[in-house]
Amino acid sequence: MSAARQDVAASPAPPPVATPARHRIGELDALRGVGALMVMCHHFQDQLASDGHPAPWIRVPLAQYAVQTFFLISGYVILMSARRSRAVGEFVLTRWARLYPTFWLCCILTYATIRIFEPSFNDISPGMAALNLLMVQTPHFRPIDWPYWTLHQEMWFYLVIASLLLIRRLNLASWVLAALVVTSLCTLQFTRWFSLFLIGMVMFDSRGAFRPRHAWLLALCAADILRRSVGVPVDLLPDSLAHLVARAGDFLASLGVKPAPPKADANVTGWTYPLFVTVISAIVWSCTRLSLPWFANPVLRFFGGISYPLYLLHATIGAIIMHRAINAGASVNLAWWTAALSVIALATAVSFGVEKPVIRWAARRVQASRARHEPYAARMRRAE
Numbered sequence: 001m002s003a004a005r006q007d008v009a010a011s012p013a014p015p016p017v018a019t020p021a022r023h024r025i026g027e028l029d030a031l032r033g034v035g036a037l038m039v040m041c042h043h044f045q046d047q048l049a050s051d052g053h054p055a056p057w058i059r060v061p062l063a064q065y066a067v068q069t070f071f072l073i074s075g076y077v078i079l080m081s082a083r084r085s086r087a088v089g090e091f092v093l094t095r096w097a098r099l100y101p102t103f104w105l106c107c108i109l110t111y112a113t114i115r116i117f118e119p120s121f122n123d124i125s126p127g128m129a130a131l132n133l134l135m136v137q138t139p140h141f142r143p144i145d146w147p148y149w150t151l152h153q154e155m156w157f158y159l160v161i162a163s164l165l166l167i168r169r170l171n172l173a174s175w176v177l178a179a180l181v182v183t184s185l186c187t188l189q190f191t192r193w194f195s196l197f198l199i200g201m202v203m204f205d206s207r208g209a210f211r212p213r214h215a216w217l218l219a220l221c222a223a224d225i226l227r228r229s230v231g232v233p234v235d236l237l238p239d240s241l242a243h244l245v246a247r248a249g250d251f252l253a254s255l256g257v258k259p260a261p262p263k264a265d266a267n268v269t270g271w272t273y274p275l276f277v278t279v280i281s282a283i284v285w286s287c288t289r290l291s292l293p294w295f296a297n298p299v300l301r302f303f304g305g306i307s308y309p310l311y312l313l314h315a316t317i318g319a320i321i322m323h324r325a326i327n328a329g330a331s332v333n334l335a336w337w338t339a340a341l342s343v344i345a346l347a348t349a350v351s352f353g354v355e356k357p358v359i360r361w362a363a364r365r366v367q368a369s370r371a372r373h374e375p376y377a378a379r380m381r382r383a384e
Contacts, residue, residue: 025287026296027286027290027291027295030301031069031284032069033300033304034066035070036303036314039147041059044319047318051323053332065273069280069284070150071154072196075177076200076203078197079161079200080204091165097358098308110316111124111144122145135148135151136152137149145315147312160173184227184228185224196221198220200284203288207288229270230269305356306350309346313350318342325338
């Protein structure tokens with residue numbers, strides 16, 4: 001994607017950004033599609049295994065790490081979107097349109113499916129289900145569906161970026177994220193995925209030139225990932241300051257933020273995870289720097305276009321479909337395909353029926369707002 005280089009560091013406010021000819025990077029859309037399909041395969045396989053069924057013939061290696069791909073992409077795309085926004089209101093509106101209406105509908109569809117067909121899958125109360133609509137985890141929170149945990153992380157990342165836009169200091173975004181990664185090194189559990197956001201941000205920020213600060217930021221991310229995965233001890237802060245950061249975690253625990261023990265996280269233990277992050281970072285770099293028409297093909301771009309509702313809908317609805325199909329006498333593989341095709345069809349309907357129309361509506365609102373605030377002389381020049 002071609003984009004004019006922005007110098008926000010010297011400007012007191014985010015500068016007006018010309019709308020580029022191409023708003024989306026086809027290769028990133030394709031990568032989203034691959035990530036969503038990998039997550040679906042992983043959850044379907046886990047569900048079948050937990051029910052005592054043999055594994056289906058479709059098994060995707062390392063699919064348990066696929067969701068982290070979305071964090072990397074978000075770091076790149078959200079910083080790009082923030083720099084394109086002329087005010088925090090634009091950023092908030094476009095993020096709200098991108099996330100909330102689709103999320104609300106998917107929550108309703110998933111909860112209705114549970115209550116009607118398989119109440120034993122999740123005995124969550126209607127009140128708790130309604131609390132899910134906030135997309136922010138509160139004390140004693142229970143999600144309608146387990147993949148929602150990533151949205152909680154995304155929302156905190158968006159809040160950081162929106163806050164910097166509000167105070168007109170978006171140029172500090174990388175350093176603020178770096179400070180949060182330092183808290184992860186100091187064992188704060190809540191910030192353990194922020195290094196992935198930061199890697200994506202560095203990729204966007206280094207498009208014009210790779211500078212020493214980018215190397216330092218990536219080294220910080222690598223240290224955090226290694227500490228989490230293989231337990232490499234990292235002593236960045238004096239013991240007293242590290243203790244203070246950990247104690248701050250006690251206060252944040254009321255918001256679902258918990259300090260982590262200074263050892264490898266169970267879900268990313270071993271060298272496989274850092275190697276996966278390295279490979280997927282190289283893929284994201286290639287998708288944002290190179291033209292890869294063979295990868296950005298219509299099929300993968302289609303799945304990228306429906307990746308958000310597919311991610312929200314596949315887990316519990318797919319599990320219920322597989323459960324009922326197997327009980328009706330279907331083979332494991334037939335049940336797998338029935339569930340996969342059903343949730344893909346449902347995600348397509350949600351995407352084209354709600355997600356895309358709301359996004360287009362928000363884009364029109366942003367353009368109308370810009371037109372109202374654009375000086376008359378500038379509008380005339382554009383008309384010529």
